[in-house]
Amino acid sequence: xxxxxxxxxxxxxxxxxxxxxxxxxxxxxxxxxxxxxxxxxxxxxxxxxxxxxxxxxxxxxxxxxxxxxxxxxxxxxxxxxxxxxxxxxxxxxxxxxxxxxxxxxxxxxxxxxxxxxxxxxxxxxxxxxxxxxxxxxxxxxxxxxxxxxxxxxxxxxxxxxxxxxxxxxxxxxxxxxxxxxxxxxxxxxxxxxxxxxxxxxxxxxxxxxxxxxxxxxxxxxxxxxxxxxxxxxxxxxxxxxxxxxxxxxxxxxxxxxxxxxxxxxxxxxxxxxxxxxxxxxxxxxxxxxxxxxxxxxxxxxxxxxxxxxxxxxxxxxxxxxxxxxxxxxxxxxxxxxxxxxxxxxxxxxxxxxxxxxxxxxxxxxxxxxxxxxxxxxxxxxxxxxxxxxxxxxxxxxxxxxxxxxxxxxxxxxxxxxxxxxxxxxxxxxxxxxxxxxxxxxxxxxxxxxxxxxxxxxxxxxxxxxxxxxxxxxxxxxxxxxxxxxxxxxxx
Numbered sequence: 001x002x003x004x005x006x007x008x009x010x011x012x013x014x015x016x017x018x019x020x021x022x023x024x025x026x027x028x029x030x031x032x033x034x035x036x037x038x039x040x041x042x043x044x045x046x047x048x049x050x051x052x053x054x055x056x057x058x059x060x061x062x063x064x065x066x067x068x069x070x071x072x073x074x075x076x077x078x079x080x081x082x083x084x085x086x087x088x089x090x091x092x093x094x095x096x097x098x099x100x101x102x103x104x105x106x107x108x109x110x111x112x113x114x115x116x117x118x119x120x121x122x123x124x125x126x127x128x129x130x131x132x133x134x135x136x137x138x139x140x141x142x143x144x145x146x147x148x149x150x151x152x153x154x155x156x157x158x159x160x161x162x163x164x165x166x167x168x169x170x171x172x173x174x175x176x177x178x179x180x181x182x183x184x185x186x187x188x189x190x191x192x193x194x195x196x197x198x199x200x201x202x203x204x205x206x207x208x209x210x211x212x213x214x215x216x217x218x219x220x221x222x223x224x225x226x227x228x229x230x231x232x233x234x235x236x237x238x239x240x241x242x243x244x245x246x247x248x249x250x251x252x253x254x255x256x257x258x259x260x261x262x263x264x265x266x267x268x269x270x271x272x273x274x275x276x277x278x279x280x281x282x283x284x285x286x287x288x289x290x291x292x293x294x295x296x297x298x299x300x301x302x303x304x305x306x307x308x309x310x311x312x313x314x315x316x317x318x319x320x321x322x323x324x325x326x327x328x329x330x331x332x333x334x335x336x337x338x339x340x341x342x343x344x345x346x347x348x349x350x351x352x353x354x355x356x357x358x359x360x361x362x363x364x365x366x367x368x369x370x371x372x373x374x375x376x377x378x379x380x381x382x383x384x385x386x387x388x389x390x391x392x393x394x395x396x397x398x399x400x401x402x403x404x405x406x407x408x409x410x411x412x413x414x415x416x417x418x419x420x421x422x423x424x425x426x427x428x429x430x431x432x433x434x435x436x437x438x439x440x441x442x443x444x445x446x447x448x449x450x451x452x453x454x455x456x457x458x459x460x461x462x463x464x465x466x467x468x469x470x471x472x473x474x475x476x477x478x479x480x481x482x483x484x485x486x487x488x489x490x491x
Contacts, residue, residue, distance in 0.1 A: 013373035015086040023378035033066040041069025048211040052363045052472045071216030076386045081393030095367040140182045141339045147177045148335045148448045150191045159485040164462045168481040171302040173199045183266040183293045201234045210473030242290045301442040303477035307359035313459045326455040342447050350408035356428035357394040361475040394426040457485040
């Protein structure tokens with residue numbers, strides 16, 4: 001049991017946890033956890049692509065609060081959803097993002113609003129949020145519809161030819177096309193142009209990020225393995241892509257000076273801020289945010305859509321309800337043309353939340369304490385890295401009856417009375433002030449694609465579901481997603 005608090009501890013930031021939860025020790029070193037090896041700690045047991053699964057398994061072995069060593073540094077791991085919510089709520093003032101994650105992100109050239117802290121984060125966040133409000137997304141709806149039509153046409157052709165599609169790849173290309181067009185004013189169209197390496201480059205850099213995150217020694221600073229040499233090459237190609245996007249935006253703004261008064265996307269707004277007299281924005285801030293948008297657009301919404309469509313392909317009763325709702329909304333259309341109709345897709349939205357509960361795209365979240373604090377009886381010093389395993393709160397049988405089952409109705413009707421409480425126990429888009437700024441756009445993409453897919457096609461996996469595992473880099477997606485599509489008969 002934790003030791004009694006002393007007067008010296010009275011100034012600690014004290015965070016609450018779930019009722020009855022008490023830290024198993026008063027100090028980090030005294031927490032339970034896997035036995036470390038000299039130099040390596042326990043990092044050698046964290047395999048690229050499945051670190052989240054190992055960390056979750058250790059929770060089952062050592063309890064909802066433990067520590068493990070990445071090299072010589074102890075990391076605290078928690079799974080209590082209330083405590084997780086408290087930490088997220090105290091960002092960015094008392095907690096920053098995980099230090100190792102921030103370093104890894106900056107090292108591969110992603111230093112933007114995601115890794116920024118303090119006032120630098122606030123300035124960049126305001127610009128990004130301005131371009132991702134519901135009103136802004138509504139204004140960009142024709143772009144979203146256009147890209148959805150491309151995806152529908154691609155899947156229509158695959159269904160006609162009997163071709164097995166790599167659905168995850170298609171969804172990632174869809175998301176990167178939408179985000180790039182909206183945020184930078186450029187239609188890169190990776191969906192149609194198979195020889196465009198942008199999506200594969202971004203995906204490889206995500207793999208690099210996941211591979212490096214828990215390495216006890218940053219060997220690649222001195223010794224380059226083949227994967228590191230490829231990362232350097234891909235990084236240079238992405239840097240050129242980013243510079244080209246910035247250059248095209250500057251050309252548009254030079255040709256049309258009114259864009260400086262009324263920027264039409266995030267990139268233009270960043271350039272206006274950069275060029276203001278006495279601006280604290282730098283060229284690196286602009287580049288970092290462009291890269292961040294490329295990465296955020298490629299991975300998050302795409303993985304959420306992939307999990308949802310996979311789960312629906314294996315849940316015929318729930319799929320039938322999503323399909324019926326989509327049929328009513330789309331009628332004779334292949335792709336939804338009325339933005340307001342998205343608000344009526346209640347069951348689809350519930351299915352998306354339920355899918356994100358079971359298969360969250362961010363099953364682990366990191367934070368670094370900026371102040372000394374008390375986590376339900378555990379004394380944590382400034383600089384301590386904390387990993388929050390967010391999925392397990394969504395699998396708690398006390399909160400979600402039959403928690404392993406896919407039940408969208410949890411979020412509907414009489415069950416919705418408790419939705420505000422239960423939503424605090426899942427974190428599909430993070431939480432607190434650093435809640436994902438693109439969450440509204442992501443939900444629009446999810447609804448557009450899922451409604452199109454369920455209205456137009458019968459979807460079945462072309463592999464045993466048992467062989468489709470979880471793959472974690474920066475977010476968690478299916479390890480593969482080969483799917484067969486068959487056009488639904490017109491009624």
